Amino acid sequence: MNIMRKPLMYLSVAALLFSCTKTEEVEVERIVETEVEVEKIVEVPTAIDLSQVSLASSASMTTESDAQTIVISAAIETAQEEDVTIKLNFAGSAALDSDYSVSSSSITVAAGELTGTTELTIISDGLFESGIENIVISLAELSNTITPSADSSILQIDITDGEAIIGFESSSITIDESSFYTLFFVLSKALNEDIVVYYSGETSNDRYGLSGDGELIIPAGQTTRSITIDANDSRITNSGENTVSVSIDAVENDDVVIGSNSSIAITTNEISEGLQITSTWTTQDDLFDLRVYNSAGVSQASTLTGTNGSEELFINKLDFSPLENGTYTIELIAFDFDGSTSETVTFSFLDENGGTYDGPYTFVANNAPANDRIPVFELAVLDGVYTITQTSVSN
Ligand SMILES: [Ca+2]
Ligand SMILES: [Ca+2]
């Protein structure tokens, strides 16, 4: 081989490659661009129809001797393109196949449908079992587009060998603060005699309460009686002060048993909107009130409760003006304060979102002005945002 020819050959090959490559690159770029554009047009995003499932039953309390058939249903929010299978788990003190049977341990929601059902039948064995037996039904396995709902994915069914069960519809519930929430006591079936039920309540809020005297009667032939829960404190509720619990303590009938939902825990959501001012001081003999007013002289004062050592004013957005953009003055009213000894008053502020406003602020009252009014703060409101400025620390 002639060694002198090699470099020439390489050069020509390189030149050929260079020219080809250049041309090809341009073409490749154009093709790629076209392909990307085509892809963008063709590729339509496919939404995955994730849907929550909720369980419900046609009865939650039953008497064994009635051998009742209870319908268990599953509801999904969004219809699916294919059948959905919801496998159920059965637990609780009652045993499957000896205390009850099921037509199927899974529920199918057919394609395009929103609900499916299975049937559960109570087995009456003729043997007396004291107290209650219960069935706890939960979700076991789900089609991959289905997720459990937050609060309706577990069912409980109580069974008695007595005549009936008394209980609440659930063991916990969250409500908006309300003065008139109706709480039902439910008897699983009507009996031919009056049923006397004893109950008690507890609340974490001293302004909440419940009606009645701890005793109610479900008349013969009826299945419910209710009490009213007053869960509206007309102020911004402090954390930890938003609960009421009611319990069934006893029932005056041997054939009626208290069910699994023997007590209910009620949690409230704040409904009031506005700004709350709390003031405290040490000398119990002195009494102050709180007052807020706007430039037009519209004012709101704390009620004359005569509380020793503390006073509270809730400026309700709906009541006062409403609390629209502007500047307001917050003052201490020397309701029963003669100024013979100075008094340190401590203030704090809270809004409906749990927002606090610096502080605690203190003000030293040294004397009672002739008109009893002692301006302490300026409140500026701008689009629902409150700004509090202490304008005076003593008088
Ligand atoms: Ca049984
Ligand atoms: Ca039995």
Ligand SMILES: [Ca+2]
């Ligand atoms: Ca409240």
